[in-house]
Amino acid sequence: MAAPARWSHVWVGAETGALKGVNLQKRQATNYTGGGALSRGEGVCALCWGDPAETEVLVGCLDRSVKLFSTEKGKFTESRLCPGGDGAFCGLAAHGSTLITCVESGLLKAWRDNAAENVSLELQAGSGLCRMRQDPAQPHRLATGGKENALKIWDLQRPEEPVFRAKNVRNDWLDLRVPVWDRDLQFLPASDKVVTCTAHRQVRLYDPSTPQRRPVLEVTFGESPLTALSLAPGATSVVVGSARGEVAVIDLRQGRVLKCLKGFAGSVRGLQCHPSLPLVASCGLDRFLRVHDLGDKRLRHKVYLKSRLNCLLLSTHQDWEEAPAAPAAVKEEEEADDALWDSMDTVPTLQPEGGRAKRAKKRKSSGP
Amino acid sequence: MAAGGQAPGGGNMAVGGAGPERGAEPPAPERVLFPPTFSVSEIKNKQRRHFMFVRWKQQQRKEKLALRKKRRKEREALGDKAPPKAVPKTIENQRVYDETTVDPNDEEVAFDEATDEFAPYFNRQTVPKILITTSDRPRGRTVRFCEQLSTVIPNSHVYYRRGLALKKIIPQCIARDFTDLIVINEDRKIPNGLVLSHLPDGPTAHFKMSSVRLRKEIKRKGKQPTEHVPEIILNNFTTRLGHSVGRMFASLFPHDPQFIGRQVATFHNQRDYIFFRFHRYIFKSEKKVGIQELGPRFTLKLRSLQKGTFDSKFGEYEWVHKRREMDTSRRKFHL
Numbered sequence: 293m294a295a296p297a298r299w300s301h302v303w304v305g306a307e308t309g310a311l312k313g314v315n316l317q318k319r320q321a322t323n324y325t326g327g328g329a330l331s332r333g334e335g336v337c338a339l340c341w342g343d344p345a346e347t348e349v350l351v352g353c354l355d356r357s358v359k360l361f362s363t364e365k366g367k368f369t370e371s372r373l374c375p376g377g378d379g380a381f382c383g384l385a386a387h388g389s390t391l392i393t394c395v396e397s398g399l400l401k402a403w404r405d406n407a408a409e410n411v412s413l414e415l416q417a418g419s420g421l422c423r424m425r426q427d428p429a430q431p432h433r434l435a436t437g438g439k440e441n442a443l444k445i446w447d448l449q450r451p452e453e454p455v456f457r458a459k460n461v462r463n464d465w466l467d468l469r470v471p472v473w474d475r476d477l478q479f480l481p482a483s484d485k486v487v488t489c490t491a492h493r494q495v496r497l498y499d500p501s502t503p504q505r506r507p508v509l510e511v512t513f514g515e516s517p518l519t520a521l522s523l524a525p526g527a528t529s530v531v532v533g534s535a536r537g538e539v540a541v542i543d544l545r546q547g548r549v550l551k552c553l554k555g556f557a558g559s560v561r562g563l564q565c566h567p568s569l570p571l572v573a574s575c576g577l578d579r580f581l582r583v584h585d586l587g588d589k590r591l592r593h594k595v596y597l598k599s600r601l602n603c604l605l606l607s608t609h610q611d612w613e614e615a616p617a618a619p620a621a622v623k624e625e626e627e628a629d630d631a632l633w634d635s636m637d638t639v640p641t642l643q644p645e646g647g648r649a650k651r652a653k654k655r656k657s658s659g660p
Numbered sequence: 661m662a663a664g665g666q667a668p669g670g671g672n673m674a675v676g677g678a679g680p681e682r683g684a685e686p687p688a689p690e691r692v693l694f695p696p697t698f699s700v701s702e703i704k705n706k707q708r709r710h711f712m713f714v715r716w717k718q719q720q721r722k723e724k725l726a727l728r729k730k731r732r733k734e735r736e737a738l739g740d741k742a743p744p745k746a747v748p749k750t751i752e753n754q755r756v757y758d759e760t761t762v763d764p765n766d767e768e769v770a771f772d773e774a775t776d777e778f779a780p781y782f783n784r785q786t787v788p789k790i791l792i793t794t795s796d797r798p799r800g801r802t803v804r805f806c807e808q809l810s811t812v813i814p815n816s817h818v819y820y821r822r823g824l825a826l827k828k829i830i831p832q833c834i835a836r837d838f839t840d841l842i843v844i845n846e847d848r849k850i851p852n853g854l855v856l857s858h859l860p861d862g863p864t865a866h867f868k869m870s871s872v873r874l875r876k877e878i879k880r881k882g883k884q885p886t887e888h889v890p891e892i893i894l895n896n897f898t899t900r901l902g903h904s905v906g907r908m909f910a911s912l913f914p915h916d917p918q919f920i921g922r923q924v925a926t927f928h929n930q931r932d933y934i935f936f937r938f939h940r941y942i943f944k945s946e947k948k949v950g951i952q953e954l955g956p957r958f959t960l961k962l963r964s965l966q967k968g969t970f971d972s973k974f975g976e977y978e979w980v981h982k983r984r985e986m987d988t989s990r991r992k993f994h995l
Binding site: 332516535 | 759760766768769771772775900965967973974975976977978979980982985986
């Protein structure tokens, strides 16, 4: 079980508490939470990489435990409890050896290595949070957003006040306040900008480097709440997913829908683009993991994963389309198999030639 | 036809089997000879055309019958050694394989089902209590249909909607320990939709309802159903989505049917249409069973399954039927 863990392309967290590694080449999903250990109380609600080399996955569960999963060993190595606040995790992040957790009631905490009481930082980001994300370029910068809780950008080196606090858009044509409900957000690399998507169907782009606190760009898409968002490679467009399974690529310069992706049956909960390849992976309540090509909009892979999926993590390996080298354990088995075949006597049958040849061929092709 | 055959034009050349020379050079214009054909539709006289068509039809039928007779003779001649009869191809048995089909030995799916929203019912922790209501201001058949539905489902209560919003009804239902909410929607006095919401925390299914027959409109119906708890039959709910829907229907009826009532409610799924029938049966002898329909009968088709209770604006859907995307094959079924 340990060997294939390294070759998983996508990690998916399910509502039943299962962490699944999916190898798309073999269309193979492995459940790394043991069969008896599943429980809905430990449903996975957040995933993130524990280190930049992507050998560790941090898994945030509903019961406020954060487990460390080693992709090298293929099993959970550590587990720690992160109490405080109410609700499920809405974001996890790792900064060096520090673990940053954020819960729905708005409590954002930074935990120093391992010791449960070792809270280095604690800040209140306001109630009704839906998502917390980390800036990949500057890992000490975080952004939060939620229901009636507009975007705030925090700097962990100056945690007293948010660095940027978004302002709600102007009242509508009836002079009524526009409700706020940010469902997902992401930092744009190589700039200060942050893009958010809301349950009121808007995609908004904020630019903290300008004095304007309102969004610099607003696009509405579809008819159902937008639930997930991911930045496409190149950072000029963004992929958004909705609660009815509508997924579109939206251009961030002109504010137009570039293309729509098809094949979704239910709400999209997790969406992630590959940082360099034109691929986007998505999972959601329809229990499928799908990988689409952003270039030609084709569905590349579709894997049924048996339970409702909450979040996913895409490995950023460049060569992930290539078949991985076969693990050593399988090789040994093959050799043992060969030895067994050699030790057997040839039994003359009606067509011994054909049978033997066929078998040999098969063995060769199944090898590495 | 004749004119086409005479024409030296290149348009007909492809038909004439110029295949082998195509690659070499453009074929020389030569006369293409078609076999003489005759079609009934070419006859100009209407009476004559009709007469010829009838005769053609009769001939076809004769040939067919002769072929059938010949085949039967062959079978009889072979006796026991006759090859088994071919199974006719139907849309159902040619169904496109659905990868979500539930394997009964699958631990993960079993766990998922054992801990879902219906688990309290199947663990016998809750007793079903159902509220039946309609869209606002129901008329005619819808009212009667609700009454008849409440005689089928034990422990169900019909309430007048009184213009209340569903999102306001649901918290009240939960406070009064209702386990399910059924809303019948009507359009021009004809019931055409059904919303089935499991309480307290979902899921909610939206169905299209059609072919509603009330008790009065059913021929050879039995007497009024009794108060006994009916048995329930769920047919052909095979996929993961089908299982969820089937469990939803099952949780409408109490456990432990009273067999003395000899009443049975059937939800039969065929090609994604769910047929509801309500029968009384009797064992006439050891081999023979008689059934009698009690009504009402209706047909449902799943439109969407929503996670959580009714929320049309911010609800998240587990499954939405997208006709343009999903109905690509006639042999693909979702339930």
